[in-house]
Amino acid sequence: MSLIELTVTHVRAIAKAELQIPAGLTLIWGDNGSGKTSLLEAMFLLGRGRSFRTRNSERLITRGQDHLRVIGRIQSHDRVLALGFEVTRAGVAARIAGRSADSLAELSQAFAVQVIEPGVHKLVEEAGYRRRRWMDWAVFHVEPQFVDTWVRYTRALKQRNAALRTQPDHARAWDVELARLGERIAESRRAFMEQLQPYWRESVVALSGLEVQLHYLRGWSAEVTLHESLAASRVRDEARHLTHSGPHRADVSVRIDGRPAREILSRGQQKLVAVAMTVAQLRLLKDLTGTAPTLLLDDPAAELDGERLRRFIEQVLLLRSQLVVTSLTSESRLFGVPDATYNVAQGRVQHV
Template sequence: MRLETLRIRGLRCLADASISLEPGVTVFSGANGAGKTSVLEAAFLLSHARSFRAGAKDALLQRGADALSVFAELRHEDGRVRRLGLGRQGARWEAKMDGETASLSELVGECAVVCFEPGSHALIAGGAEERRRYLDWGVFHVEHEFISAWRRYQRALKQRNTLLRAATPPPEALFLPWEAELDATASTIDRLRELYLAALRPHIGRALAGLLPELGPVEMRYRRGWADDVSLGELLASQRGRDLARGHTTIGSHRADWSIVFEHAPLREHLSRGQEKLTALGCTLAQASLYAERRGEWPIVCLDDLASELDKSHQAAVVDQLRSVGAQVLVTGTEVPEALQVGPARVFHVEQGLLNPLL
């Protein structure tokens, strides 16, 4: 798939930017703070309904603006063209597809964007929430049952947590239906996550063998969020007193995690910051590769500040790989990365929120 047009209004320093995009590689170059990362952020919003950048949601809005919007024309490999829109007024997001109101899940299901950026090492070195997001985005795109089970689980979790925070401990009967729902939906979520990870493992292995061969074979380990030898429902009932004391549900699918283990770096602490970044890049490329295998088209790949995140040899290897599979790639940098100075690439200069094509 590829974006053919992208229009951005009110996103950070981009007051009103319209871009026509071509297949292959497009580079957005300019000084720090010029707005080039916000172009990638706009594409990512259409695919995730959130930013890849840390910070308050209000920081997305251009200073003085009370709304933002992103519109795009997306062409699929089979020739279908969809018109996508995502807008935010206050705290509320609204999605559109082909001019009709759509749910956020419908929008995210239509447009797939993966991103490697300066904060990506958090996928390896950060908390479990980022790894669950990575995992669940992938599961959502290949397992159709997932979104229904995930929504039911989140609703039941919210209801149980509300009971746990009540001023007076509620009777057991009020907990039972929500704990039964958590048990049933968590089993589905866990099964689908396991299926996805089984499919992802060979892609991770190939990606990391190319990026970090010195660390040896790699293994992915998954922890579902509760003990393997007992049902979640039984554990929720037995640990209700502890959860009442803490005011929230301490076990379940929302506590799941996974990790990457190398033969020559069995602990995360054994990795340097550079190795963490390359591991995160491998995970990003592996997820894109699995998406392409299952869906018949590559997602759009964003590489933010490529030259500062990767050395020249890794830049060239990644760009060559993505060119060879025909993926649309959006890259940013203060200058055009050396790896992109040879071969076809379209270049935009970004300055004070304005985008001007150079090549």
């Protein structure tokens, strides 16, 4: 699976750009503030339906415009698929092969894309939300029906929480459905995290030289079923109008000698650990599904140096992914000689 063509309209400083993207390595270079990261955001939008820099996609629309649009052509096996993604004040819309997509998950399925960017350390530093999303994106590519289970779970959870607010007696009516779907989600995640372990151990040592443990926490106590846990926390749930157990509370704890990595590691070390999480995940995905997601690397030389950078490059090249790399200089050869080079200057994109 790879991106072969990209058309961007009104994304931040980029008024309009058209790029042909080779299956190998693309280099995008330009000064600070020229629009390099904006181009990566556009690619990420196409496969994820959101940016990696902001939760609010409206902020990506060029000031003074009322919409943005990204169109991409994806080569998948022997066919080419057209994807479109649009953001307006009214919301977001995705198109696949000329028709409206049913959900953003359809985009994600059509174009698998991952990013390593300067904010990557947040995966280690921040609350569980980012790590759940990191885990779920990969689980979904291994098990496409995972999304459907997740959507149904979320719907049942909302109904239960609404009932906790208005008619607490009715809340338990959702428990059987919630427990059945929740156990399935937890099992898919557990299986994935278990398979990840050998890949993880190898990449975290190679990249950071640290012994860091990843522990999957499913979102409720290990000794009981989810149905039992829901029953046990009912009084607290009713008092706070919230469901306290279930896979929506899952996390992946990142620890060193039993202590949270975020309390011990420097920002630079957190970055290496987060990169290792992503590299390990991509290597496992490739072994399980045979496809390597497109990998976007935003200015990797800025954050890593010397031996760490060399090891990072080595790990990335092992993936044999389509690569799109940004740099401040045109001479960047970190990942070899680019198959295509683009220069960005004040929002204008030119093939070199």
